[in-house]
Amino acid sequence: MLRGSKLSVFRRYVSKNTVINTDYKLGSADLPHDAVVFSMVQPTGKFHLGNYLGATRVWKELCEMKQPEQKLVFGVADLHAVTVPKPDAKEFRQLRHEAIASILSVGVDPERASLMYQSALPEHATLHWMLSTLAPMGYLNRMTQWKSKSNLKEDREASDKEIGAVKLGLFSYPVLQAADILIYRATHVPVGDDQSQHLELTRTLAENFNKLYKTDYFPLPNTLLAPTKKILSLISPETKKMSKSDPNQDGVIYVNDTPDEITRKIRKARTDSITDRFNYDPQARPGVSNLINIVSGILQVPIQQVEEQVSKFSNYGEFKNYVTEVVVEELRQPRENFQRYMEDPSYLESVVTKGTAEAQEMTQKTINDVMKIMGFR
Ligand code: AMP
Ligand code: TRP
DSSP: OOOOOHHHHGGGOOOOOOOEOOSSSSSOOOOOOOOOOEEEEEESOOBBHHHHHIIIIHHHHHOOOOOOOOEEEEOOOHHTTTOOOOOOOOOOOHHHHHHHHHHHHHTTTTTTTEEEEEEGGGHHHHHHHHHTTTHHHHHHHHHHHHHHHTOOTTTSSSHHHHTTTTOHHHHHHHHHHHHHHTTTTTTTEOOGGGHHHHHHHHHHHHHHHHHHHHHOOOOOOOOEEEESOBBSSSSSTTTOOOEEEEEOOGGGBBBTTTTHHHHHHHHHOOOSSOOOSOOOOTTTOOOHHHHHHHHHHTTTTHHHHHHHHHOOOOOHHHHHHHHHHHHHHHHHHHHHHHHHHTOOOOHHHHHHOOOOOOOOHHHHHHHHHHHHHHTTO
């Protein structure tokens, strides 16, 4: 059933392009005064520089720019996290706490944004079911995540046995993600590049629902991408994005790594021996370009400006010292904040209680409306 998707059949499902690439300053995205912004991270471990530059720092900036009528909801996707089994309940509980502490530690303001755990709002799962009735298996089959998380390779046919072992929850992961977004009737979703595919599906499901019930109830959410939408592994910048699950952890800088760890990892970062002058050329020089991109993202200045700055260095030592300084300085505060928040569980609890109540007003209204539109009420 999951086999043999023919692209042409699915062309009609490809929604119109609503991807907003933001500039170095997020203000350029110019969100409408009544935007509803929604995003989540999985509680699968510590945050790394990719999560930070691709997503959570953008959330912080959205808090800073928030206009009175805008709504911001950020969450911990704990239901998604169990699509890769988490048999140790104690550890899982800890990961959930850490995720909230991490979101706060990068500066997301709980007075301006509602923070919550996905599992505390059952309306997400209810809408997931409704949307699953509209989600074509062929479309889900083309999504890449269930394949990568099942260790199936894109470039070869998987065996029946391998496909037969894939769990339904992992396969329908993107439908739950669509429900997460649509339950808030979100208009803007700030994420990294790897989530673009899931956002496309979300727009398709919103369109399918609207068409079927002859309504315009669900807005088609925009994908909000930062210029640092794809931070690469320091060790394999030509092939891999920075990822928690990377077996080579030297390629991953965590937001709460110590300055010594950051220094060591950047020193080991793969570069090249093309020249000991430094310029941005992602094709020919993926390692150097990734480091330049990281600096540009942190300082929020154009790549060219970083290129000018680093062009004066004449060896890798100087270049890497500079990158290290920028990264260490940027992560100092989040690292300290994280320790502080983890020592204050009752504060974390209070933030989530408030955020959940605010979110619930929105989710209950949507599910009531959807039930009415569909004829359940
Ligand atoms: P996850 O850790 O998979 O829950 O991802 C949380 C957020 O970080 C999502 O918006 C991802 O798109 C984003 N993200 C994850 N890895 C990277 C990366 N290497 N570069 C940029 N953004 C990323
Ligand atoms: N799939 C996202 C990730 O791995 C997490 C996520 C779940 C999400 N639901 C979402 C992101 C809704 C944005 C909107 O990072």
